[in-house]
Amino acid sequence: MEYLLHILILVCMFTALAASLDLLAGHGGFLSLAHAAFYGLGAYTSALIASSQWAVGSGQSFVIGVVAGMAVAAAVSFVVSLPSLRLHDDYFVIATFGFQMILFSIFNNWMDLTRGPLGIPGIPQPVIFGWKVDSHLEFLLLSALFASFAYFVVYLLTSSPFGRVLHAIREDEVFAQSLGKNTLRFKVTAFAVSAALAAMAGSLYAHYITYIDPTSFTVMESILVISMVIIGGAGSLWGPLVGAVVLVTLPEALRFVGLPSSVAANLRQIIYGALLVVMMMARPKGLVGKYGFGR
Numbered sequence: 208m209e210y211l212l213h214i215l216i217l218v219c220m221f222t223a224l225a226a227s228l229d230l231l232a233g234h235g236g237f238l239s240l241a242h243a244a245f246y247g248l249g250a251y252t253s254a255l256i257a258s259s260q261w262a263v264g265s266g267q268s269f270v271i272g273v274v275a276g277m278a279v280a281a282a283v284s285f286v287v288s289l290p291s292l293r294l295h296d297d298y299f300v301i302a303t304f305g306f307q308m309i310l311f312s313i314f315n316n317w318m319d320l321t322r323g324p325l326g327i328p329g330i331p332q333p334v335i336f337g338w339k340v341d342s343h344l345e346f347l348l349l350s351a352l353f354a355s356f357a358y359f360v361v362y363l364l365t366s367s368p369f370g371r372v373l374h375a376i377r378e379d380e381v382f383a384q385s386l387g388k389n390t391l392r393f394k395v396t397a398f399a400v401s402a403a404l405a406a407m408a409g410s411l412y413a414h415y416i417t418y419i420d421p422t423s424f425t426v427m428e429s430i431l432v433i434s435m436v437i438i439g440g441a442g443s444l445w446g447p448l449v450g451a452v453v454l455v456t457l458p459e460a461l462r463f464v465g466l467p468s469s470v471a472a473n474l475r476q477i478i479y480g481a482l483l484v485v486m487m488m489a490r491p492k493g494l495v496g497k498y499g500f501g502r
Contacts (some may be wrong), residue, residue: 209343212343212346214455215347216346218456219351220408221408221435221455223353224242224404225359225436225450225451226354227403227449228248228432228435228436231397231398232436233360233441234366235440237398238299238300239398240304240426242405242428243424243429244307245280245402246406246412246424246428247421247424248279248280248283248310249273249280249316249406250410250419251411252276253269253273253330253410254419256272257272258329267334269333269377269410272410272414272495273410276405276407276410277407280402280403281402284398284401285395288394288395289349291303293304294389314421316422323421326421327419328417328418329418330419331417331420332414333349350411353407353411358447360404361458364400366439372390372393375388384471434454435450436450436493440495443493449495455460455481463474
């Protein structure tokens with residue numbers, strides 16, 4: 208039962224993460240390879256605040272950490288998005304890949320702050336206004352609330368006039384500009400919201416695992432989240448959830464085949480790659496998506 212709850216918690220976390228990327232990549236058409244960096248920013252910010260004496264004394268280190276992580280990620284996203292979003296297509300992907308590598312290097316080498324490869328252990332479990340989350344069932348409830356919040360924010364934005372402009376930018380940015388829309392402002396805002404929601408998921412991950420290190424926030428993690436958006440379906444309400452369910456439960460199914468862990472890890476990457484190739488050839492829109500990544 209505990210194992211099943213653990214899988215469901217991971218599904219909820221990655222659903223929130225995939226939904227945040229879908230706002231940018233699915234609805235806006237900007238494929239970012241930096242999402243794991245914002246995920247890591249939220250995790251490290253929350254972990255560092257939870258370890259500080261001031262936050263521990265306040266009794267609300269988790270709430271403070273989540274809010275601070277989202278604020279830090281949103282602020283950093285402006286530094287990245289303002290120059291990067293002036294680029295298009297492949298150039299934008301390369302720019303976000305560069306930022307991902309820069310932030311991973313900071314996580315891995317700033318020993319005084321992040322402890323580098325040693326990671327940050329002993330992150331306390333969440334306490335929310337007196338409610339201590341210390342069981343798998345309570346964590347499942349909390350992660351489901353986080354995923355629902357991410358879904359609500361994305362739905363609220365994409366079903367509003369803001370979302371219609373974002374869709375117009377995706378289809379033809381020059382046409383949107385000809386209508387008098389400040390497309391850069393819309394793109395920067397979408398990038399900031401996407402980064403903040405990713406950081407929120409990172410904060411929850413840090414307090415759930417109680418230990419983080421840079422290996423959890425590599426470019427491979429960004430590719431995993433992109434895979435969830437592509438396989439589930441871009442621009443769809445249910446796409447991130449479907450993608451998260453498929454790509455979280457699939458590796459766990461390999462545990463029951465009896466393969467050695469070293470073989471299963473490599474086979475997992477092969478299956479991810481094969482799924483991406485099949486989906487892009489057979490159904491570019493994903494399982495339940497509205498948009499493909501091709502023009």
